[in-house]
Amino acid sequence: MQPEKIKMTAFLDAKKNTMNPNDNLIHLSNGQVLAKENIDGEIATINFGPTHPATHGIFQNILTVDGEKILNSVQTVGYIHRAFEKLAERRPYNQITPITDRLNYCSSPINNLGWHMTVEKLLNAEIPKRVDYMRVIVMELARIADHLICDSIIGVDTGALTSFFYPFSEREKIYELYEEMCGARLTTNIGRIGGFDKDFSPVFHTKLKEFLKTFPPAFEEWNGMLERNRIFMDRTKGAGSISADRALAYGFTGPNLRAAGIDYDVRVMHPYSSYSDFDFIIPVGVNGDTYDRFMVRQEEIRQSLRIIEQAHNNLPEGAFHGDVPEFYLPDKKDVYNNMEALIYHFKIIMGESAVPVGEIYHSVEGGNGELGYYLISDGGRSPYRLQFRRPCFIYYQAYPEMITGSNISDAVITLSSINVIAGELDA
């Protein structure tokens, strides 16, 4: 039997690196020309991904290497593209929330609540202060969970598997809190347009207090394994660094931009959900390398804890949802006994809610940076157009520039430290 021919366009692209036997020059597909004398070893093309344990997701990098040194990298993305923007054009607004779960699945609640806030902005809905504070608590928990994964994976990729397992028992507690709120753990579909489906339960309050007490010492213990560890510092300092100018040109946002020294944070520049009520610091790095990205995330975890404590201690009294009858499902007992509630229930379930015509862009600070929603409504039951600003997709294009000239092992930790999440990358 003949072996099946596999078409690999990107692989062929990388193969375009050609050598001219007459002038002894090697022409790389990125336009770079190298003299043969400058090559130490042998030029080879290797596949880093799509299903490589070090990519932590499905995306491919075809590296041209000279021995251990990377000369060029060609990226292929789109392996798990699920046409979210097309799907969103056919779904009623409340059914779009589960789609947003699957963008950055390490911090789904931020995506969910960001979408709810976008729709509320379109509706000009007034949201009670209590909802804002509840949202801040949930979003900051999600940020901690997101950063814990990223930083522990930098540990794995530098050879420290212990530091991967340590924080997972703590992250589990965050997932238990999600579970208490919405019954789900990973793809949370948390909250509703207008607020939350239910108030924080007494169990939630107990568990959150317990978490705020036990997490900081556990976190510092784990942090102590890496932060000043000589081996870890030697491996990560200077690896995959990017200057502030280049980071800006490549549209970096979030911890990766802050590691390069620019203090842009959506929570501060365009405060949403009452973030202006809280006292917190935006940590910035200096060199924009893997170590700085790690340190910025670690400090953000501490700051997130501060925000959660402030929000939980000052949680205002009041309703846990706004007055948005067109979108917020009424109480079941009202549906059975009240004509108006029954009508709204029916309209919401059938996706017949009236939506104003409008066009908005709303963004929140996601785990990886500015997560934006550009929504065009023509008054129909589903968006006319919905575009997600996915931070990973935008900054991942800087990756070849960040790793060219470094070793393969540095490429691995650079990839884990910029926290590329395949779901967000491919939409």
Next chain:
Amino acid sequence: MQKMTNSSLSERLHSLFERRILASEELYDCLVIEVAAPDVFDIIQELKSESQLSFNFLTLIGGVHYPESTGQELCVVYHMHSWKHALRLRIKTYLSAENPRIQSITPLFDCANWMERETYDFFGIQFDNHPNLTRILNMDEMDYFPMLKQHPLEDATREDKDDRFFGR
């Protein structure tokens, strides 16, 4: 320094670009201007380099398809962000479906590269001078642009499913 608001920004833009701004309006806290496709590159370049405005950050590029508006079927939307004034600006330009061509802004912002590729991939908008205008999320063999409205999400010939009550 006085922080700009949408109205002062609008005045400033009108005095700077004059007739090159075809229309402008404020939609929910964001100023929207419409410009002709050949002017987009120059306007974004000026917005970026003008030190008083300093729209230093390109947030998003995307496409929208309006099949009903003849001659202006495709829209390219740029979201710019001025961190100095904490202001966003949305720039829109309309292209015809027959010849959707526009200058690439990759020389101004490196991050425009993939965003323009994505817009090409889904809407078929051609960006001139783009270093590598190929499909990015869909497979290379695909022979249509899936975000155009003429392509339904589901197979329209299906009879086993009654979709009248759901979706659009």
